[in-house]
Amino acid sequence: MSTVAHDADExxxxxxxxxxxxxxxxxxxxxxxxSQDAKVIAVQYACTAIAIGxxxxxxxxxxxxxxGFPGSFSFIDPSIYLQLxxxxxxxxxxxxxxxxxxxxxxxxxxxxxxxxxxxxxxxVNMVSFHVYFVAVLVLVASMFVPGGSTGAGxxxxxxxxxxxxxxGSDLGIVLMLVSLALFIIGFTMGGLNYVVxxxxxxxxxxxxxxxPLTVWGIFMATVLALLAFPxxxxxxxxxxxxxxxxxxxxxxxxxxxxxxLEYAGGSPVLFQHLFWFFGHPEVYIVALPAFGIVSDLLAxxxxxxxxxxxxxxxxxxIIGALSFVVWAxxxxxxxxxxxxxxxxxxTTLIIAVPTAIKVYNWVLTLWRGNIRLTVPxxxxxxxxxxxxxxxxxxxxxxxxxxxxxxSDTMFVVAHFHMVMAVSPVLVVFGAIYHWYPKVTxxxxxxxxxxxxxxxxxxxxxxxxxxxxxxxxxxxxxRYYSIEGIDFIPESAMSLNAGISIAAFIVGAVQLVFFYNMxxxxxxxxxxxxxxxxxxxxxxxxxxxxxxxxxxxxxLPLVYRWAYDYSxxxxxxxxxxxxVPPSRVEKGESVDPDEGKPA
Amino acid sequence: xxxxxxxxxxxxxxxxxxLLRQSINTRPWEAHAHYGTSEDFSGRSLPLPDxxxxxxxxLAVIASLFALFISAYTMRMELGDWRPLPDxxxxxxxxxxxxxxxxxxxxxxxSTGREQVKSARNALFxxxxxxxxxxxxxxxxxxxxxxxxxxxHTNPANSFFYLITGxxxxxxxxxxVAWGRTMVKLLSGYDIARLRMSVxxxxxxxxxxxxxxxxxxxxxxxx
Numbered sequence: 001m002s003t004v005a006h007d008a009d010e011x012x013x014x015x016x017x018x019x020x021x022x023x024x025x026x027x028x029x030x031x032x033x034x035s036q037d038a039k040v041i042a043v044q045y046a047c048t049a050i051a052i053g054x055x056x057x058x059x060x061x062x063x064x065x066x067x068g069f070p071g072s073f074s075f076i077d078p079s080i081y082l083q084l085x086x087x088x089x090x091x092x093x094x095x096x097x098x099x100x101x102x103x104x105x106x107x108x109x110x111x112x113x114x115x116x117x118x119x120x121x122x123x124v125n126m127v128s129f130h131v132y133f134v135a136v137l138v139l140v141a142s143m144f145v146p147g148g149s150t151g152a153g154x155x156x157x158x159x160x161x162x163x164x165x166x167x168g169s170d171l172g173i174v175l176m177l178v179s180l181a182l183f184i185i186g187f188t189m190g191g192l193n194y195v196v197x198x199x200x201x202x203x204x205x206x207x208x209x210x211x212p213l214t215v216w217g218i219f220m221a222t223v224l225a226l227l228a229f230p231x232x233x234x235x236x237x238x239x240x241x242x243x244x245x246x247x248x249x250x251x252x253x254x255x256x257x258x259x260x261l262e263y264a265g266g267s268p269v270l271f272q273h274l275f276w277f278f279g280h281p282e283v284y285i286v287a288l289p290a291f292g293i294v295s296d297l298l299a300x301x302x303x304x305x306x307x308x309x310x311x312x313x314x315x316x317x318i319i320g321a322l323s324f325v326v327w328a329x330x331x332x333x334x335x336x337x338x339x340x341x342x343x344x345x346x347t348t349l350i351i352a353v354p355t356a357i358k359v360y361n362w363v364l365t366l367w368r369g370n371i372r373l374t375v376p377x378x379x380x381x382x383x384x385x386x387x388x389x390x391x392x393x394x395x396x397x398x399x400x401x402x403x404x405x406x407s408d409t410m411f412v413v414a415h416f417h418m419v420m421a422v423s424p425v426l427v428v429f430g431a432i433y434h435w436y437p438k439v440t441x442x443x444x445x446x447x448x449x450x451x452x453x454x455x456x457x458x459x460x461x462x463x464x465x466x467x468x469x470x471x472x473x474x475x476x477x478r479y480y481s482i483e484g485i486d487f488i489p490e491s492a493m494s495l496n497a498g499i500s501i502a503a504f505i506v507g508a509v510q511l512v513f514f515y516n517m518x519x520x521x522x523x524x525x526x527x528x529x530x531x532x533x534x535x536x537x538x539x540x541x542x543x544x545x546x547x548x549x550x551x552x553x554x555l556p557l558v559y560r561w562a563y564d565y566s567x568x569x570x571x572x573x574x575x576x577x578x579v580p581p582s583r584v585e586k587g588e589s590v591d592p593d594e595g596k597p598a
Numbered sequence: 599x600x601x602x603x604x605x606x607x608x609x610x611x612x613x614x615x616x617l618l619r620q621s622i623n624t625r626p627w628e629a630h631a632h633y634g635t636s637e638d639f640s641g642r643s644l645p646l647p648d649x650x651x652x653x654x655x656x657l658a659v660i661a662s663l664f665a666l667f668i669s670a671y672t673m674r675m676e677l678g679d680w681r682p683l684p685d686x687x688x689x690x691x692x693x694x695x696x697x698x699x700x701x702x703x704x705x706x707x708x709s710t711g712r713e714q715v716k717s718a719r720n721a722l723f724x725x726x727x728x729x730x731x732x733x734x735x736x737x738x739x740x741x742x743x744x745x746x747x748x749x750x751h752t753n754p755a756n757s758f759f760y761l762i763t764g765x766x767x768x769x770x771x772x773x774x775v776a777w778g779r780t781m782v783k784l785l786s787g788y789d790i791a792r793l794r795m796s797v798x799x800x801x802x803x804x805x806x807x808x809x810x811x812x813x814x815x816x817x818x819x820x821x
Contacts, residue, residue, distance in 0.1 A: 115641075120648045188659055196652045202641035208617070209626040223613060226655065227606055230663040234670060238761070245750060247757040249674065265679030265754065270670060273599055277666070310621055317617050321610040325603070560629035581629045 022118060022549055034130075036122035037548045038107045041129050043439065045103030048129075052136050053096035059088040061507050068500025070481045070493075078480040079167035082151030085478055087143070089154030090176070093282065094183060095136055097424055101289035102187070102225065103132060105431060106194050106218045108439070112538035113215050115203025115556050117549045119193040128193070131186030135179045142168070142175035150176045153478060155279070158250040158271050162243040164257060174243055177236040184229045184236075194222040203537075205558030209313065210577070212536050212562040213306060216313055217292020220320040221285045228281035228324070235274040242266070269334055276327040283420050284323040288316055290427040291358055294380050296562070297430050298362055300534045301377035302369030303573050305563035307361045315354035322351045332403045341400040348398035352391070359388060370566065370573070374532070375449035379430030382457045383423050390419025393468065408478075411471020414464045422460045429456070429513070436517070437531050441544050442524030448516040452509055459506035466495050535576045536562045601672065605665040609658060653799050657806050660769060664810055667765070668817060671758050675821060682755050683748045685818050692735035693815060699728035700801075700808045707801040710794045719784055722797065725804065726777045733767050755821075762814055766807065773803050 023036045035041060063084050066076045076084075107125070111118055119125045143149040151167030152160055160166050161173055168176075198211070198219045238249040242263070250271040251263035299306045306312060328336065328344040362384050371377065393415040397403045406412060429452070436444050473492055475482055482488050530539040542552040556578040564575040570584050620643075644651060674680070702725035709718035740760065750760045780796040 121652060188656070191659075192652050192655050195655050196648055199643040200641070200646075200648050200651060202643075204641055205630075206641060207624070207626075208620045208643065209624040226659050227609065227662045230659060231602075231666050233663065234666045237765075238670070241750075241757065241761065247751045248679075248754055249670070249757060262751075265677055267674060267677055270673050273673070274666065274670060277599065277602065305627065309626055310624070313621055314618065317614050321614045324606050324610060561626040563627070564629070575629075584629075 023122060024548065034126055036118070036126045038111050038119045038122070038125060039439075039546065039548075039550075041125055042104050042107035044129050045099055045107060045132065046105075048133055048136055049096050049099040049104060052091055052139070053100075055140075056088045056091035056096060057507060057510065059084045059091075061504060063088065064500040064503040066480065068497040068503075070483055079148070079151055081480045082153075082478070083143075083149050083167050083172075086151050086153055086156075087149055091139070092421065093154065093286070094180070095139065097286045097420075097428075098187070098225070098282070099132060099183075100428060101286060101424070102194065102218060102222060103129065103190055105214075105289060105293065105435075106190070106222065108435070109214055109538065110194055110197055110218060111201070112541070112546065112550055113212050113536055113562075114198060114201065115206050115537050115551065115558060116197060116201040117551065117555070120196045120201050121193050124189045125193050128186050128189035131182055131189065135182035135186060138175055138179040138182060142172050142179065145171040145175060147172050155272075155275060156239070157275075158239060158242065158266075158268050159252065159254055159263075162239065162251070163254070163261075174240060177240050177243075180236045181233055184233045187225060187229060191222045191226045194218060195226070203555045203558060206537075206577075209310070210558060210561045212292075213295040213309070213312055213316075214289070214292040216316050217288040217290070217295075220316045221288040224281045224288070224320050224323060225285045228278045228285070231274050231278035235271055235278075238274075239271065269331075269336075272331050272334055273328070276330045277324075279330060280327040281323045284319060286420055286424050288320065290383070290424040291316065293431050294383050294427050295358075295362065295365075296536070297376050297380040297427075297434055298365045299563050299565060300434075300532050301372045301374050301380065302366050303372070303565045304365055304369035305565055307364040307367075308357075309561065309563060311357060312361055315357050318354045319351060322347065322354075326351055329398055329403070332400050333407045338400075345398055345400050349395065352395060352398075355391060359384065359391070374433075375444070375446060375453060376430040376434035376532075378450065378453045378457075379426045379433065382453065383426040383430065386418055386426060386457075386460070387423040390415060390417075390423060394419055405474075406471055408476055409471040410467045410475045410477055413477045414467035414471060417467075418460075418464050422464065426457070429453070432517075434532065435538075436520070437527030437544070438538055438541075439545055440521055440524070441527055442520050443527050443531060444520045444524060445516050448512055452513045452516070455509040456506055459502050459509070462502035463499050463506065466499055470495060530576075533572070533574050535560075535564055535574050537577055540576050540578055599669050599673070602662070602665045602669040605662065609662075647795065649795055649799060650802075653802060657803070660806070660810070664762075664766075664814070667758075667762055668813075671762070671817065671821075674754050674758065677754075679753070680755050681753050682821055683743065683753070683759060684746075686739045686742045688735060688739045688742065689815060689818075692732050692739065693811065695728050695732040695735055696808050696811055699725050699732060700804045702728060703797075703801040703804045707798050710790055710797045713790050715784075715790050718790060718797065722777070722781055722784060722800075725800075726774060726781065729770055729774060729777070729804070733770060736763055736767050739763075759818065762818075766811055766814060769810075770807055773800065773807065776800055776803070 025031050025035065032040065035044075062073075062076060063081065065073050066081055107119070110116075145168075147168050147170045149168045150156065150161060150173040152169075152173065156173070156176070162169055166173075198215060202208075202211075238247075241247045242249050242251050246262055248263045248266035250268055251261075251266040252268065253264040254261050295306050295312060326344060326347045328340060329348045332341055332344075366381070393411070397406060397412065397415055433444055433449055436442075470492055473488060475488055475492055482492070527544065529541065529544045532539070537551075537556055537558070538546070540556060541550055557580075558577045559580050560575065560577055562577055564570075564577075566573045567575055567584075575584055646654075702721050706718050706721035706725055709721055740763070743756070743759070748756045748759075750757055776796070777800050780793060780800060783793055783796070784790070
């Protein structure tokens with residue numbers, strides 16, 4: 001419930017927000033390649049991430065070819081299969097989702113939503129993208145070196161990751177680790193920008209508690225990433241040394257292919273601790289921006305304030321803090337002390353509480369809202385379903401006794417794909433349908449969008465629901481072939497074939513999405529400045545797409561939070577953040593540019 | 599992982615406490631006309647220049663990095679094959695150099711505050727010189743160890759020694775790049791008032807690396 005009026009009559013002259021100097025390039029190269037405009041950098045990040053993500057999608061299709069129809073495709077041998085598994089996971093988690101949410105959406109939305117002209121360190125921001133780009137190139141290069149890319153699984157566990165016999169154990173793994181180190185360096189540069197911009201560059205009136213939840217989600221995810229990525233950096237450096245100069249950080253004394261290697265005494269479990277100290281916060285690095293974005297999509301398209309805004313913010317903060325103390329639930333099978341397992345199972349179940357609060361609040365936002373079933377809204381609602389499903393299996397796996405038999409089965413694959421692959425990707429799609437009009441000035445086609453949604457949404461259920469069942473049967477993950485294993489019934493094979501066919505359909509439908517993006521860029525309906533009638537600042541820019549500097553001559557002044565939808569007594573069902581209370585009280589237009597004192 | 603866990607827990611506690619404090623007693627759903635009059639409505643959350651806050655955030659990242667190395671060190675140390683290596687006495691001398699370097703940069707920071715160009719220039723130069731001397735000293739210490747037969751891959755204690763000291767030196771090298779840029783600007787007659795921030799940031803970074811070094815050195819000595 002919003003209240004409208006407070007000492008509305010007097011106009012108080014705003015204190016100065018210091019103007020930032022923007023670097024205006026003159027050459028094509030400076031405008032589109034080495035741009036210091038956060039919006040251009042965002043598009044660069046997004047295009048690179050989506051391009052490499054498409055490679056990973058194609059890889060998953062090849063994996064499904066092998067799993068669904070084993071032996072029919074002779075070019076997929078066991079090593080290639082393992083390489084596909086590894087690269088698919090690594091690219092999707094880090095190079096697509098992390099880069100897209102923080103580098104893509106973060107760069108585009110943070111300055112616009114908080115009312116800043118740009119990020120506070122535009123030059124560092126530009127370098128950030130280019131380091132990320134080089135990291136992607138190194139990753140791609142690792143697929144073409146002798147021995148190919150690493151096939152150690154995306155967790156890169158030693159000792160097998162650097163032992164002969166694992167694909168890519170020479171150059172492949174080294175390049176993989178170098179690429180990760182570069183990614184982290186690049187991300188740190190971007191992350192400094194996101195944090196400092198959110199804290200220090202907001203426009204007048206934009207208190208922290210008036211920020212849209214999208215910004216909160218991206219902000220907290222960045223804090224997590226800044227503190228968690230060093231763990232991956234440390235393990236990458238130590239593993240590079242183990243591989244190249246023969247140190248024994250992680251490598252125990254080991255006999256490989258009949259030969260005693262020179263390693264001695266190292267601890268593979270040490271790597272697991274370091275890896276998962278990064279790896280678990282990574283889940284929330286991907287999830288928190290998705291939580292934030294979906295909250296905004298729901299509020300805009302349900303024409304209703306997000307339910308429990310403060311609680312949503314607290315939940316984001318608490319999830320962020322707790323995400324650092326749950327990492328060992330990925331290591332129940334590593335032979336840890338049972339009391340450790342007890343501790344980590346408890347923290348894991350506790351973190352479900354703030355997460356559940358968020359889910360309740362999303363559902364309560366929909367309740368009695370004036371729901372517009374637009375394409376972004378469909379994806380947002382689809383996210384809620386998928387996230388609940390994936391989250392519930394997370395409660396299974398968080399318990400040690402249930403995790404032990406299910407660990408390393410297809411059940412785990414189904415769980416994490418539901419909760420941290422499909423769910424965030426549905427949000428990515430929703431967000432693209434939602435903000436594409438702002439980025440390009442044109443709407444995406446609605447019919448194609450709905451087709452894309454329904455096939456993707458139902459299709460992913462056809463893929464992942466049966467996978468839970470395969471997991472209960474004990475079908476192991478990462479196996480090239482499950483033929484000839486006694487306890488696996490014939491029906492599991494036909495189920496696998498069915499899953500593969502569903503996967504091909506879902507994969508193919510993504511082409512419709514890209515077709516839609518491409519054609520709409522030229523022929524889409526003109527969007528205008530605020531097609532969804534949203535309140536947040538990015539929809540109030542004088543130009544669409546916004547120019548460098550975002551807000552024309554004067555920065556907007558913010559009088560209200562981001563969720564003034566369907567306010568009683570207001571002329572329209574939304575009041576932009578930069579409309580003063582006096583204008584609403586008199587029943588005047590909510591166009592923020594009208595009636596502004598000169 | 600105790601060290602890291604304590605460090606991150608402390609850091610997250612501060613972040614969470616500060617953020618929660620922003621949200622208690624606010625009523626975000628109320629609109630207000632009196633922007634710009636009260637402190638709450640300014641766009642800045644902290645009374646710090648952007649560059650300085652940026653540096654502090656970066657220091658948190660580096661601190662997290664070294665906390666993780668220390669965690670890995672203590673966990674690896676407990677395994678059976680750990681044979682500690684003798685710490686060269688040269689490290690004490692190097693520590694002295696780093697302290698001098700830090701003092702000189704603090705002096706440069708104070709001089710730029712008073713707009714004394716000449717003394718700022720000298721102090722900045724001396725600070726950089728001692729930092730370079732520290733790095734030379736570290737490489738000599740490495741040489742002594744290698745000559746004594748403590749190779750990087752023969753024992754995990756050796757590996758960690760080279761890794762940690764090397765990484766610390768790399769961070770100092772990065773600082774020297776920033777130092778070099780400031781030095782060039784100062785020599786080419788930039789307005790000293792505009793260089794105040796750069797010099798101050800260098801000084802903060804140097805003090806931070808000194809603290810990190812003292813902690814690492816203590817760890818190396820005690821194990």
